[in-house]
Amino acid sequence: MENKLIILLSLVVLTGLYGDIYADVMIPEDEILGYYDSEGIYTIVGAVKNTENYAVLPVIHLTILDNGKEISIVQSLPTVFPNKDIPFKIKSHEISGTDASITSFDVTFRQAFDTHESKVEVVYDRTLKKHADGHLTGKIINKGNQTQYNVKIYATIHGENNSFIDTAKNLEKIDKIEPGQIINFTMYPDPTVAQDIHYYSCFAIGDETIIPLYAVRDGEKFNFRYDSTAWFVVDEGFDETGTILSLKGVNSFRFPTYVNFEFPKTSENEKFAVAVDGKTIPFIQSIDEEGNWHVAFDVSGSTQNKIVISGFEKPNLVTDQKSESIVESSEPVAESQGTQAESQKEADYSNLYYVVPVIIAAGIGIVVFSLRKAKPAV
Template sequence: MKNQHPDLKISSTLSNSIFCISTIVCFCLVLFSPVAHADVFIPDNEYHGYYDFEGIYTVVGNVKNQNDFALIPTITISVIDNETKITKTLNHVPIPPMVDIPFKLKFPEIHGQNPVVLKAELKYVKTDKPPIPIQIIYDKTLITYDDGHVTGRIKNIGNQTVYNPKIFAIVHGYEKYILDVAQNIDRIEKIEPGEILNFTIYPDPSVSEPVRFYSCFAPVDTTVIPLTTKKNNGDFDFRYDSGAWYYAAKFDEKGTTLNIKGYNSYPLETYANFEFPPISGNEKFTVTLNDESIEFIQSVDEMGFWHVAFKVESRSQGVLKISGFEKGLPPELPKIPQWIKVNTEWWITNQISDLEFLEGIDFLFEKQIISVPERDVIAESQWKIPEWVKISAEWWYEEKISDDDFLNTIENLVKRKIIVV
């Protein structure tokens, strides 16, 4: 049985889901009016904690950005557990102006019967990240089913490809106003301009209460989770992106094998993609789950970071071991990828075109290595760069000026629209 909008037959147990589908846009913006100083806030009725089916205490909430600029919030959450205060900080994904994006944070250290979640502390920094050009299509294809999952469609309304988008949503119940925060499990590799794709969101099986409806569907293009663990007497920072959850990361004494606990509570196959900074750049990894080898793909991205990606079976759990790390800690990586420096050499020696060089400059903006407020997005055919910019590029290539000097030069020229990219 499924629920459709607006005039089709609806299951009586889920009739209230029409409210979500027909009024979802205004719901997220006006349900909770902030006071004057609360331009970034988490409503009390969209913030709570619960134990999942693995006994992991979980805190979920919804961050509302009612500014006219994009920002990156830092959320500090404290939980009182048997008179002990446990605090964690979450660096949330960038939130465009007038947009809500939910979050979920796990506390495996908590074991008490009645933990108390304290009011979250919020700080933020401004960013020039534009709104994600993905639109949820609110029509009869947005359907909530009797088993609690929802299907719908998204459209890329921009003029650039969006890679690895995800759809977040708040899950509402009958007894509790907010049950959980859920996301699509199936990976969407990319969505082209004008393309329409389907998505499916399942409620976490750890949430045993019936689902009433979903709200505040939020498209995001980055959901990586940062982690830090000790390695060879120092801090080792890494990230992962997955429909599963991983925690309790720990290196062995040699610093060559990473052990990390994980589980996928969903009855669906999902994926995991771990990102590690290189130590020598010659690492060769092996991956096991519960001491059994699993298939994986090892690759390196444009910034020089290693990626270890693999499928995660439905309802799987256990200890993941990733071996092959070299001893020691990663060196500080340059701000600008080496391939852009190679491109610069080829450009100043006329081996590649202006357009090919500007693709590297555009990459620096995409990765927010440099930024310009209110930068226009234009077609590649309109990109331009004066010939004399090669002088600064040559100085940077010959290390007569630093990475920061070169980045500041490019940022200034784009801001003044001398370079158009």
């Protein structure tokens, strides 16, 4: 009896160790593909499925083969609640070939704590309508008793024979929706697939999709992020003064949208200015609870623009007493150090996943061998 108990407890420990490793958070093979959008940009679309009984924060890992060269793409996604999907769309300006293909894809994740599923729902009635040009209009309603902020609506798009062909999210910026409030939303597919659409499905309500970027400034990475249905890449980057940032923006849709850039704060004195194709435009500058600057402005439809954001303040140089070298005192450096520490921690845990199960398995083998050799009492 005691030996049976040891085996049972060992199996429980093994299950606990591998619970997250073998958890069913994945991208179905029939719900991921790559195509060249209407602007010729390679685009990966798909959906992450969470069949666990808790919410997760997924990270997609992709490998793209382009002209014989493998390109790795890593993208974080919003929270996926239990038994729900989250569609995604990723564009890569790095891919220049005409026959690129996805060679591998995977999802890692961590459990999302202190998150509650939104009570905002898509209204399923005649107002949910697919139009002749392929775009969708509909309404959402907040059926909960709390105000919801930064709401996004995601959907997968299907063609003939239920084939998965694209994903979409709402164009409008929905800062908040009060309890009982109804708000209209609009979705547009990429123009290259617009005429092939049969229906939209897999609606998911989520928070902001934040896309990371970086530019090199004084030899160091300056990490920042943005939220938009348009796409942005670093063009010329920072100028030699480190105070002016040049970007390129592409909005494939013929309707206007918005962009909200999030920059780490160097000082309270930073006052930004935004120019699009050489013309100064109005924008909103604010600061969030984490101390990051936000620079938000409208983006015209069907445009490719050069965007220049000025007003950055260069970080002060400080002496690192430990290394006796000069380093820049800026948030990206601290973030990088934190990332290295987290990576080391993950590596330590990774080793533990390999070593501990081997020890336990060896213990189980010894117990089983002993049971086989033991003779019944007479």
